[in-house]
Amino acid sequence: MDERAFLNALRTLPLHLGAAGLTDDTAMLAGMVVTTDTMVEGVHFLPSDPADDVAWRLVATNLSDLAAKGALVEGVLLNYPLSEVAWDGAFLRGFRAVLAQYDAPLLGGDTVSLPPGAPRVLTLTAFGADAAAPPRSGARAGDALWVTGTIGDAGPGLAIARSNQARDADEAWLLARFRRPTPRLVEGRVLAPYVRAMMDVSDGLLIDAARMAEASGLAVTVDLASVPLSVPARRYGSTPLAAATAGDDYELLFAAPADWIPPVAATRVGAFAPGRGLTLVDDGAPVPLPAHLGYQHNA
Amino acid sequence: MDERAFLNALRTLPLHLGAAGLTDDTAMLAGMVVTTDTMVEGVHFLPSDPADDVAWRLVATNLSDLAAKGALVEGVLLNYPLSEVAWDGAFLRGFRAVLAQYDAPLLGGDTVSLPPGAPRVLTLTAFGADAAAPPRSGARAGDALWVTGTIGDAGPGLAIARSNQARDADEAWLLARFRRPTPRLVEGRVLAPYVRAMMDVSDGLLIDAARMAEASGLAVTVDLASVPLSVPARRYGSTPLAAATAGDDYELLFAAPADWIPPVAATRVGAFAPGRGLTLVDDGAPVPLPAHLGYQHNA
Numbered sequence: 001m002d003e004r005a006f007l008n009a010l011r012t013l014p015l016h017l018g019a020a021g022l023t024d025d026t027a028m029l030a031g032m033v034v035t036t037d038t039m040v041e042g043v044h045f046l047p048s049d050p051a052d053d054v055a056w057r058l059v060a061t062n063l064s065d066l067a068a069k070g071a072l073v074e075g076v077l078l079n080y081p082l083s084e085v086a087w088d089g090a091f092l093r094g095f096r097a098v099l100a101q102y103d104a105p106l107l108g109g110d111t112v113s114l115p116p117g118a119p120r121v122l123t124l125t126a127f128g129a130d131a132a133a134p135p136r137s138g139a140r141a142g143d144a145l146w147v148t149g150t151i152g153d154a155g156p157g158l159a160i161a162r163s164n165q166a167r168d169a170d171e172a173w174l175l176a177r178f179r180r181p182t183p184r185l186v187e188g189r190v191l192a193p194y195v196r197a198m199m200d201v202s203d204g205l206l207i208d209a210a211r212m213a214e215a216s217g218l219a220v221t222v223d224l225a226s227v228p229l230s231v232p233a234r235r236y237g238s239t240p241l242a243a244a245t246a247g248d249d250y251e252l253l254f255a256a257p258a259d260w261i262p263p264v265a266a267t268r269v270g271a272f273a274p275g276r277g278l279t280l281v282d283d284g285a286p287v288p289l290p291a292h293l294g295y296q297h298n299a
Numbered sequence: 300m301d302e303r304a305f306l307n308a309l310r311t312l313p314l315h316l317g318a319a320g321l322t323d324d325t326a327m328l329a330g331m332v333v334t335t336d337t338m339v340e341g342v343h344f345l346p347s348d349p350a351d352d353v354a355w356r357l358v359a360t361n362l363s364d365l366a367a368k369g370a371l372v373e374g375v376l377l378n379y380p381l382s383e384v385a386w387d388g389a390f391l392r393g394f395r396a397v398l399a400q401y402d403a404p405l406l407g408g409d410t411v412s413l414p415p416g417a418p419r420v421l422t423l424t425a426f427g428a429d430a431a432a433p434p435r436s437g438a439r440a441g442d443a444l445w446v447t448g449t450i451g452d453a454g455p456g457l458a459i460a461r462s463n464q465a466r467d468a469d470e471a472w473l474l475a476r477f478r479r480p481t482p483r484l485v486e487g488r489v490l491a492p493y494v495r496a497m498m499d500v501s502d503g504l505l506i507d508a509a510r511m512a513e514a515s516g517l518a519v520t521v522d523l524a525s526v527p528l529s530v531p532a533r534r535y536g537s538t539p540l541a542a543a544t545a546g547d548d549y550e551l552l553f554a555a556p557a558d559w560i561p562p563v564a565a566t567r568v569g570a571f572a573p574g575r576g577l578t579l580v581d582d583g584a585p586v587p588l589p590a591h592l593g594y595q596h597n598a
Contacts, residue, residue, distance in 0.1 A: 032329050107314075
């Protein structure tokens with residue numbers, strides 16, 4: 001079953017009020033933000049990825065969802081498949097490092113055994129407190145669309161991970177952007193009380209912008225000329241279109257009134273208007289939409 | 300790495316106060332009980348188990364942890380690997396049924412794809428409210444050890460599931476005890492304010508009794524003659540020792556003052572005393588401990 005059909009079926013179940021109709025990456029429970037993500041070996045990470053980096057990425061991607069709500073990190077649950085001593089030991093080192101980096105205490109979890117040869121499947125659940133929790137559906141016509149940091153680093157980073165080797169400092173930096181993403185917790189905390197809508201860019205700038213517009217009942221235009229590429233990504237040969245359709249960047253995407261200047265490092269990449277759908281322009285000139293706007297599960 | 304070594308390593312990480320040092324099946328967060336369990340195809344359930352029963356068991360085993368805390372069910376998160384339409388559809392039917400049965404609304408979750416041929420790995424996280432939350436460490440010397448329901452049904456049920464066929468009504472009942480366990484939510488709710496220690500019997504009566512004794516800093520004696528076997532289990536040929544060392548029953552095991560009679564259907568199976576370790580007797584006469592007290596991951 002594809003993800004959309006499964007989600008539509010889930011939406012017919014009795015839902016918790018805090019589930020917000022399963023329209024968001026997070027739920028609200030007892031005043032806490034709750035988010036959970038599963039990573040599968042061979043799907044979300046490579047068998048060759050170092051286990052400490054897998055731990056980092058598993059935690060960081062969940063904390064990114066908390067960042068998009070402006071939450072303080074409260075704690076995490078880990079569901080972990082036990083395997084070789086070396087891999088598990090390296091995972092624990094990375095897990096310790098990322099929990100320390102973001103002041104995320106461990107709440108509990110579960111360990112399991114897998115059948116021999118089965119790909120690892122890891123789940124993390126993260127809890128955040130005191131969140132202003134802007135929805136992804138709150139953009140208004142006339143709002144500007146902004147994104148933090150640079151976009152399109154993790155895409156080349158994944159390609160470099162597949163080649164098993166970073167050949168220079170640029171590639172090492174891009175690889176780290178894929179393997180050790182930075183959840184924008186400080187930026188999210190600063191932005192959340194002021195922005196109208198916010199989410200993290202997990203599947204790609206275009207697809208996530210389109211999702212924010214759809215949730216808000218609006219049209220959105222993204223200007224490729226304004227997509228913030230990093231210097232290493234430019235030198236690697238990446239293009240604004242490639243950057244805007246690659247996933248795994250974990251920057252924050254947000255909507256704010258057109259005259260508001262965000263108090264964090266961010267780039268204005270588009271605008272919302274009445275209507276529906278995504279329009280792409282390059283320095284104002286219309287550009288046809290690519291066949292794939294980003295990453296979609298089972299689609 | 301084995302489970303014990305991994306847990307010991309996790310205990311050296313920064314822990315949330317609600318993690319209680321990772322000594323319990325549940326954590327406390329913002330006044331809620333939190334528990335999470337992962338089930339792996341080929342380890343925790345059989346590839347031949349019907350998907351609707353897998354959904355039931357996934358939810359029921361987590362709710363059993365809430366029952367042991369005396370909690371009201373608040374909601375669940377599901378981490379689900381998408382696969383064939385027929386399996387996913389059957390899973391959704393069972394998921395709907397078990398959520399409805401126990402008034403458990405869905406809070407959210409995550410869906411992923413697995414590589415072709417990979418065993419399914421499913422995670423559920425459950426939240427409970429208003430829990431008296433007796434610890435597993437609260438037993439006192441002189442307390443009696445009690446268990447709800449009957450013990451040793453799921454063991455034969457698993458053997459019947461492996462044979463792919465229940466040959467009579469007894470076997471069908473035992474199979475259902477394995478595939479569709481009953482979380483003792485009402486019993487847990489009634490007992491929790493009064494008992495000194497409580498946990499669910501997931502890995503086996505003997506191993507779980509030994510764990511409660513160890514957590515409480517006490518010795519415990521279990522009398523095999525008092526282990527409550529069901530009529531179908533007796534007719535199937537099960538013995539008290541087999542019943543006491545088989546897992547997956549999801550009954551409640553609890554410690555209470557010797558003169559207290561529980562207000563739910565339960566059987567007194569042992570007693571706590573100063574000291575350490577588990578002693579087994581049969582109608583009062585000493586019995587040697589079996590090599591395996593129950594199910595242990597990677598051990």
